[in-house]
Amino acid sequence: MNRRRKFWGWGWEDERADPLQVQAAEAALRGWLGMHELEVAGPPRLDQLSLRPPRIAPPPALEPLISVTAFDRASHCYGKSYRDLIRALRADFANPPDLVAFPANESDVVALLDWCSGARVAAIPYGGGSSVCGGIEPEVGESFIGTLSIDLGKMQKVLEVDERSRAARIQAGVFGPALEEQLRPQGLTLRHYPQSFEFSTLGGWIATRSGGHFATQFTHIDELVEALRVVTPAGLIETRRLPGDGAGPSPERLFIGSEGALGIITEAWMRLFVRPRFRAKASALYADFANGAEAVRLLAQSGLNPANCRLLDAREAMMNGVAGGEHAVLLIGFESHDHALDGWLKRALELARDAGGEVQQSSIRTSDDGAGVRGGSADAWRGAFLRAPYLRDELVARGAFVETFETAITWDRFRALDSAVRAAAESAARESNGGGTSVLVTCRITHAYSDGAAPYFTVICPARRGAELEQWDLIKTRVTDAMLEHGGTVTHHHAVGRDFRRWYERQEPAPYQRALAAAKSAVDPAGVLNPGVLLAAGARP
Numbered sequence: 124m125n126r127r128r129k130f131w132g133w134g135w136e137d138e139r140a141d142p143l144q145v146q147a148a149e150a151a152l153r154g155w156l157g158m159h160e161l162e163v164a165g166p167p168r169l170d171q172l173s174l175r176p177p178r179i180a181p182p183p184a185l186e187p188l189i190s191v192t193a194f195d196r197a198s199h200c201y202g203k204s205y206r207d208l209i210r211a212l213r214a215d216f217a218n219p220p221d222l223v224a225f226p227a228n229e230s231d232v233v234a235l236l237d238w239c240s241g242a243r244v245a246a247i248p249y250g251g252g253s254s255v256c257g258g259i260e261p262e263v264g265e266s267f268i269g270t271l272s273i274d275l276g277k278m279q280k281v282l283e284v285d286e287r288s289r290a291a292r293i294q295a296g297v298f299g300p301a302l303e304e305q306l307r308p309q310g311l312t313l314r315h316y317p318q319s320f321e322f323s324t325l326g327g328w329i330a331t332r333s334g335g336h337f338a339t340q341f342t343h344i345d346e347l348v349e350a351l352r353v354v355t356p357a358g359l360i361e362t363r364r365l366p367g368d369g370a371g372p373s374p375e376r377l378f379i380g381s382e383g384a385l386g387i388i389t390e391a392w393m394r395l396f397v398r399p400r401f402r403a404k405a406s407a408l409y410a411d412f413a414n415g416a417e418a419v420r421l422l423a424q425s426g427l428n429p430a431n432c433r434l435l436d437a438r439e440a441m442m443n444g445v446a447g448g449e450h451a452v453l454l455i456g457f458e459s460h461d462h463a464l465d466g467w468l469k470r471a472l473e474l475a476r477d478a479g480g481e482v483q484q485s486s487i488r489t490s491d492d493g494a495g496v497r498g499g500s501a502d503a504w505r506g507a508f509l510r511a512p513y514l515r516d517e518l519v520a521r522g523a524f525v526e527t528f529e530t531a532i533t534w535d536r537f538r539a540l541d542s543a544v545r546a547a548a549e550s551a552a553r554e555s556n557g558g559g560t561s562v563l564v565t566c567r568i569t570h571a572y573s574d575g576a577a578p579y580f581t582v583i584c585p586a587r588r589g590a591e592l593e594q595w596d597l598i599k600t601r602v603t604d605a606m607l608e609h610g611g612t613v614t615h616h617h618a619v620g621r622d623f624r625r626w627y628e629r630q631e632p633a634p635y636q637r638a639l640a641a642a643k644s645a646v647d648p649a650g651v652l653n654p655g656v657l658l659a660a661g662a663r664p
């Protein structure tokens with residue numbers, strides 16, 4: 124069956140959240156937030172949209188690569204953030220890309236960028252379109268004659284596997300499931316599972332420095348990138364395959380996190396893992412979130428490097444069906460293809476107890492037969508985690524404001540930032556609704572480091588219908604200001620895009636920003652690549 128993704132929201136056209144889950148979520152909106160009248164908006168229909176006609180036409184040689192169908196243009200108009208969903212539910216597709224290109228190979232990408240540079244057409248690299256920061260939206264300012272979304276989706280093959288070095292050369296447009304499917308016959312895996320895994324691509328992960336499966340050590344995609352091929356308007360850049368390199372600043376690192384503003388990543392050599400055979404996991408309960416965070420610190424500083432080390436506060440644990448709402452829950456997991464992990468888990472649980480945790484004996488599971496370890500809090504959490512985006516869309520359609528905010532902070536400032544962000548989110552959410560509104564703010568630690576952690580906040584409250592974007596702006600501003608004031612970053616893994624650039628500009632030193640602008644001028648002299656992302660459109664060093 125030829126399945127299509129929705130042009131307006133998360134996931135497949137023929138897939139929605141489980142109706143029982145939706146009912147439970149409706150009950151929660153009524154009970155927790157006092158939202159008794161749940162009027163359901165949308166979804167928008169394609170025949171409802173009157174898209175602005177394309178302002179540009181491609182040269183004849185490029186025509187076979189280009190689509191101007193309403194479905195393709197609407198699908199490439201927005202990412203998957205709350206702001207995007209609100210505008211889509213309003214059937215507001217006022218600024219679609221004029222054209223959408225589907226290159227089949229690197230030469231096509233070169234030809235497309237040549238045309239864009241010469242004709243002053245803004246070129247927007249597009250992977251899975253799961254950006255939550257305005258990274259693929261064709262909001263490029265006035266100095267271009269039109270916009271072209273360049274969708275890498277046809278470039279989806281694993282081209283070569285070097286089993287001895289345990290690495291593979293992979294095309295950038297491959298989606299998570301297709302990538303893992305192609306590596307499976309060799310028993311290999313990239314083991315990079317962002318929540319958006321099913322609908323995001325290798326190129327998108329590299330371009331946004333995405334954060335995935337591993338809660339410690341290989342937290343971001345960065346460490347898994349061995350070498351890159353990048354098409355820039357100034358020429359092709361291919362970096363060398365090396366296990367490590369001390370020759371000056373790393374060329375890969377210039378493009379990892381460049382968000383489509385410096386070039387189009389077409390291929391990458393990625394470091395792989397053998398599929399794990401040994402697994403060990405358990406969970407521990409904490410009466411106090413701060414004690415759970417202390418356990419995460421001890422674990423992150425122990426050298427044990429657990430693959431899973433995620434702390435959910437009591438509300439987050441309850442919302443995900445992991446615990447009853449009185450305790451924070453710490454999920455600990457180890458995996459290896461090579462050795463049994465009982466010793467690792469035993470020591471980790473000692474540390475979890477040292478911080479005041481109550482280890483749930485029934486949660487302890489180990490396996491050495493490759494079958495995995497099924498059941499328990501971690502599986503309940505994972506199931507809820509993967510279904511969450513479908514449910515998010517249903518809640519938003521029912522008039523709930525649902526947004527997530529993530530950052531990273533050193534341990535010495537963790538508690539102050541956590542309190543400040545929760546307070547900022549609650550007061551801004553109340554204010555945005557004229558006061559008096561119930562607000563739900565939850566937190567989990569998604570990734571942990573020896574020197575700090577990445578807290579991830581979810582804010583749910585009644586949306587101000589008709590003024591959702593203003594409400595989002597107020598809450599986002601207050602929360603992100605609090606993060607920066609307390610030493611955090613504007614993003615640990617969601618990227619900067621267009622929406623968060625104003626905070627990125629605040630946190631990065633001016634000479635560094637000039638250096639980035641100079642790099643852009645060198646590889647993209649006409650400034651056509653994703654204008655407005657990371658740097659203001661037309662920024663000069």
Ligand SMILES: Cc1cc2nc3c(=O)[nH]c(=O)nc-3n(C[C@H](O)[C@H](O)[C@H](O)COP(=O)(O)OP(=O)(O)OC[C@H]3O[C@@H](n4cnc5c(N)ncnc54)[C@H](O)[C@@H]3O)c2cc1C
Pocket residue numbers: 202203204247248249250251252253254255258259275295296316317318319322323324325326327328329330331332333334335381382383384386387388389512616617618620653656
């Ligand atoms: C429900 C949900 C859950 C999410 N969970 C996570 C998570 O767990 N971890 C995480 O890190 N992020 C997460 N995200 C954010 C998003 O999925 C990531 O940023 C992801 O890496 C984007 O990949 P993509 O292929 O969808 O890229 P897109 O959204 O298409 O593009 C993202 C950016 O990368 C650029 N780009 C894309 N492909 C290329 C390329 N080949 N060359 C150059 N530039 C390119 C685009 O121009 C854009 O600036 C989530 C988003 C949603 C909606």
